Amino acid sequence: xxxxxxxxxxxxxxxxxxxxxxxxxxxxxxxxxxxxxxxxxxxxxxxxxxxxxxxxxxxxxxxxxxxxxxxxxxxxxxxxxxxxxxxxxxxxxxxxxxxxxxxxxxxxxxxxxxxxxxxxxxxxxxxxxxxxxxxxxxxxxxxxxxxxxxxxxxxxxxxxxxxxxxxxxxxxxxxxxxxxxxxxxxxxxxxxxxxxxxxxxxxxxxxxxxxxxxxxxxxxxxxxxxxxxxxxxxxxxxxxxxxxxxxxxxxxxxxxxxxxxxxxxxxxxxxxxxxxxxxxxxxxxxxxxxxxxxxxxxxxxxxxxxxxxxxxxxxxxxxxxxxxxxxxxxxxxxxxxxxxxxxxxxxxxxxxxxxxxxxxxxxxxxxxxxxxxxxxxxxxxxxxxxxxxxxxxxxxxxxxxxxxxxxxxxxxxxxxxxxxxxxxxxxxxxxxxxxxxxxxxxxxxxxxxxxxxxxxxxxxxxxxxxxxxxxxxxxxxxxxxxxxxxxxxxxxxxxxxxxxxxxxxxxxxxxxxxxxxxxxxxxxxxxxxxxxxxxxxxxxxxxxxxxxxxxxxxxxxxxxxxxxxxx
Amino acid sequence: xxxxxxxxxxxxxxxxxxxxxxxxxxxxxxxxxxxxxxxxxxxxxxxxxxxxxxxxxxxxxxxxxxxxxxxxxxxxxxxxxxxxxxxxxxxxxxxxxxxxxxxxxxxxxxxxxxxxxxxxxxxxxxxxxxxxxxxxxxxxxxxxxxxxxxxxxxxxxxxxxxxxxxxxxxxxxxxxxxxxxxxxxxxxx
Numbered sequence: 001x002x003x004x005x006x007x008x009x010x011x012x013x014x015x016x017x018x019x020x021x022x023x024x025x026x027x028x029x030x031x032x033x034x035x036x037x038x039x040x041x042x043x044x045x046x047x048x049x050x051x052x053x054x055x056x057x058x059x060x061x062x063x064x065x066x067x068x069x070x071x072x073x074x075x076x077x078x079x080x081x082x083x084x085x086x087x088x089x090x091x092x093x094x095x096x097x098x099x100x101x102x103x104x105x106x107x108x109x110x111x112x113x114x115x116x117x118x119x120x121x122x123x124x125x126x127x128x129x130x131x132x133x134x135x136x137x138x139x140x141x142x143x144x145x146x147x148x149x150x151x152x153x154x155x156x157x158x159x160x161x162x163x164x165x166x167x168x169x170x171x172x173x174x175x176x177x178x179x180x181x182x183x184x185x186x187x188x189x190x191x192x193x194x195x196x197x198x199x200x201x202x203x204x205x206x207x208x209x210x211x212x213x214x215x216x217x218x219x220x221x222x223x224x225x226x227x228x229x230x231x232x233x234x235x236x237x238x239x240x241x242x243x244x245x246x247x248x249x250x251x252x253x254x255x256x257x258x259x260x261x262x263x264x265x266x267x268x269x270x271x272x273x274x275x276x277x278x279x280x281x282x283x284x285x286x287x288x289x290x291x292x293x294x295x296x297x298x299x300x301x302x303x304x305x306x307x308x309x310x311x312x313x314x315x316x317x318x319x320x321x322x323x324x325x326x327x328x329x330x331x332x333x334x335x336x337x338x339x340x341x342x343x344x345x346x347x348x349x350x351x352x353x354x355x356x357x358x359x360x361x362x363x364x365x366x367x368x369x370x371x372x373x374x375x376x377x378x379x380x381x382x383x384x385x386x387x388x389x390x391x392x393x394x395x396x397x398x399x400x401x402x403x404x405x406x407x408x409x410x411x412x413x414x415x416x417x418x419x420x421x422x423x424x425x426x427x428x429x430x431x432x433x434x435x436x437x438x439x440x441x442x443x444x445x446x447x448x449x450x451x452x453x454x455x456x457x458x459x460x461x462x463x464x465x466x467x468x469x470x471x472x473x474x475x476x477x478x479x480x481x482x483x484x485x486x487x488x489x490x491x492x493x494x495x496x497x498x499x500x501x502x503x504x505x506x507x508x509x510x511x512x513x514x515x516x517x518x519x520x521x522x523x524x525x526x527x528x529x530x531x532x533x534x535x536x537x538x539x540x541x542x543x544x545x546x547x548x549x550x551x552x553x554x555x556x557x558x559x560x561x562x563x564x565x566x567x
Numbered sequence: 568x569x570x571x572x573x574x575x576x577x578x579x580x581x582x583x584x585x586x587x588x589x590x591x592x593x594x595x596x597x598x599x600x601x602x603x604x605x606x607x608x609x610x611x612x613x614x615x616x617x618x619x620x621x622x623x624x625x626x627x628x629x630x631x632x633x634x635x636x637x638x639x640x641x642x643x644x645x646x647x648x649x650x651x652x653x654x655x656x657x658x659x660x661x662x663x664x665x666x667x668x669x670x671x672x673x674x675x676x677x678x679x680x681x682x683x684x685x686x687x688x689x690x691x692x693x694x695x696x697x698x699x700x701x702x703x704x705x706x707x708x709x710x711x712x713x714x715x716x717x718x719x720x721x722x723x724x725x726x727x728x729x730x731x732x733x734x735x736x737x738x739x740x741x742x743x744x745x746x747x748x749x750x751x752x753x754x755x756x
Contacts, residue, residue, distance in 0.1 A: 004735040053581035068571040072579040135591035200602035218650030225595035242653035245690030253737020331738030353655035454659035476657035
C-alpha cells in the first residue's frame with residue numbers, strides 16, 4: 001500500500017461528499033416535479049413525449065398501478081431488445097457482418113440489460129453490431145437506471161406523504177429523470193471521454209500493420225455514448241469484452257477516477273434527496289455515513305490484499321502486489337478501489353479481472369453484492385434497498401426497548417416488516433439455491449475455468465452478481481451455455497422485480513399512514529448510535545447467511561494460497 | 568388490475584419507442600457529430616499513422632518479440648494482443664495454469680526479481696503500457712541487440728515516462744509502442 005493509493009481513496013470519498021448535496025438538490029427538484037434550468041431547452045420534448053404517449057403527468061397513481069406500469073414499460077423494452085438481437089444480421093449498422101444472436105444468449109442479454117444487471121455472457125466486440133450496442137443496449141442503460149430512480153422516488157413519497165393513496169406518476173418520473181438528469185450528464189461525460197481517447201464512430205474496426213509487420217485488427221464503435229451511461233446509470237455492460245479494463249473504454253487514470261465518481265454520483269445524491277423529502281437532510285446524511293463506513297472497510301481489505309500480492313507468485317520471483325488481470329495505468333490502488341466501487345454500487349463495470357484477484361481481495365466484491373448492494377448501491381436500487389434495512393433496524397431497536405418502532409415520522413408495523421423481510425430474503429434464497437444446483441449438476445460443473453475452491457467461487461460469484469443485479473463476473477466461468485444463460489436470466493429477473501414489488505407495496509402502505517411526530521421515547525435515527533445499528537443490521541441480516549458459502553469458496557482459496565497449494 | 572394494465576399499454580409502447588429513438592439513435596449520433604468534428608483523432612481510435620500506413624493505436628498494445636524492441640506484458644487477448652478479442656486470463660490465485668505460465672515467463676526473462684507487470688497478463692490483454700521498472704529491466708537486451716549505449720535507451724525511457732496525474736492518480740507508466748517508435752527513430756521528443 002502506498003500514500004498515493006490512500007490519497008486516491010480519500011480524495012475520491014471527499015469529492016463525493018462535496019457532490020452529495022448539489023446532486024441531491026437537483027434530483028429533489030425532479031422528485032417534486034419542479035422546473036429546472038434545463039426546462040427551457042428540454043421542456044418541449046417532455047410535453048411532446050407525454051402527448052404522444054397519452055400521459056397526464058399530474059395524474060398520480062397508487063402503488064399497484066405504479067408497479068404495473070413500471071413492469072409493462074420494462075417488458076416492452078425487453079421485447080424490443082430481444083427482437084433486435086435476434087435480427088441484427090439483417091438490420092443496418094453491422095459493419096463487421098455479425099450474425100444474429102442465439103436465442104438463449106439474446107434472452108439472457110435482454111433480461112440482463114432490463115434489470116440493470118448488464119451481466120454479459122458474450123464478448124461485446126465479437127457479438128454485437130453497432131445498432132445492437134446503441135438501440136438494444138444503450139437505451140436500456142438509460143431506462144433501467146431511470147426506472148430505479150423512479151422507484152426510489154416512489155418509496156420516498158411513501159415516507160413523506162400523510163394519509164395519501166398515491167405515490168407519483170411512473171411516466172412522469174422516468175421521463176423527467178431521463179431528460180433532466182441522465183441525458184445531460186451522459187452527454188457531458190461522453191464528450192470528456194471522447195477527448196481522452198474513447199472512440200465514437202460507426203466504423204466496425206480498423207486494420208493496422210504493426211511495427212514488427214504483423215496484422216492487427218482493432219475493434220471500434222460508438223463506445224463513448226454507451227460508456228457514459230454505463231457508469232452513470234450503474235449498468236456496467238461494456239462495449240468490449242474486457243469492459244473498463246479496455247483502453248478504449250477507460251484510456252487513462254483520470255478517466256478511471258471519473259468513472260468511479262460517476263458510478264457513485266447519483267446514488268450518493270439520492271441519500272440527500274431522501275433526507276430532504278422527509279424534511280430532515282440529516283436523515284439522509286446518517287444513511288450515507290453508514291454506507292461509507294461499510295464501503296471504507298471493504299475497500300481497505302481489497303487494497304490491502306491486492307497490494308500484499310499472491311504468495312504463490314512471490315515464490316516464483318515476482319515480488320510485490322498482484323498485477324495479474326490489472327492494467328499498468330490504473331495500478332493496484334486504482335484497480336482495488338474500482339472493484340469495491342463497482343460492486344458496492346450495482347454497476348458491475350470492471351477495470352481489472354476480479355477472477356484473478358487474491359482470494360480475499362476477490363471476496364470483498366462478493367460480500368458487497370451479497371449485502372444486497374446497499375453500500376451506496378445502484379441508482380435508486382441502493383437507497384431503496386438500504387431503506388428496507390432501515391425498516392428492519394428500527395424494528396429491532398423497537399424490540400429491544402419494547403416500543404413500537406417509528407421511522408421518519410411513520411409507524412412501522414407488521415405489514416412493512418414482513419414485506420421488508422420478504423424482499424431481503426429473496427437474495428440468499430436464489431443465490432444459494434442456484435449455486436448449490438450448479439455445484440452438483442454436470443451442466444453447472446462444466447462452467448468454471450479454475451479448479452478447486454476458486455471454481456466454486458466462480459459459480460457463487462455468477463449467481464450473486466445476477467441476483468444482486470451487478471453484472472460483474474469472475475469471468476473465467478463459461479456462462480454462454482443454455483444452463484447458465486437460462487438460470488442467470490431467471491435469477492436476474494427475480495433479483496430485480498421480487499425486491500421491487502414488496503418495496504412498492506411498502507411505499508403504498510406507508511403513504512397511507514398518519515404522521516407521528518417524534519416524541520421523547522422515539523429512537524433518534526440520525527446519530528452515531530443509529531448509524532452503528534444500521535451497519536450491524538446490514539452485516540448480520542444481509543451478510544451472515546452467506547458465511548458458509550464464503551468458507552467453501554474464497555476463504556478455502558485463501559488458505560490454499562498462503563500454503564502455496566495449487567489446483 | 569385489468570384497468571391498471573389497459574391504461575399502461577399505450578404509454579409503455581409509445582414512451583418505449585420515443586426513448587429508443589432519442590437515446591438509441593439521436594443521442595449517439597449527436598455525440599458522433601461532436602466527436603468527429605472536435606476530436607476526430609480520438610474519436611477514430613487514436614491511430615498512429617506512418618507514411619500513410621496505420622501502424623496501430625496509441626492506446627492499444629501490440630505484440631513485440633524481437634530483442635531490439637521493448638516487450639509489453641503477456642496478453643490473453645486471442646493469441647496475444649488481438650484487437651478484436653480483449654480479455655484477461657481470468658486465472659485465479661491458486662491456479663496451477665497461472666503458476667506454470669509465470670514460471671515459464673520468468674525463466675525466459677532471466678534471473679532475479681522480475682517486475683510484476685512483466686510476468687502478469689493485463690485485464691484487457693491490450694495494455695499499451697509497462698511500468699518504468701519493467702522498461703528498465705529490458706535495457707541491456709535492447710542496447711546489445713542494437714549496438715547502442717544503455718544510457719541512450721534509458722534516456723528514451725525517461726523522456727517517455729508519464730507520472731501519476733497530480734502525483735497520486737494512477738501509476739507511472741511508459742507506452743511500449745511510443746518507446747519502440749523512438750528506438751526506430753520514427754518519433755522524436
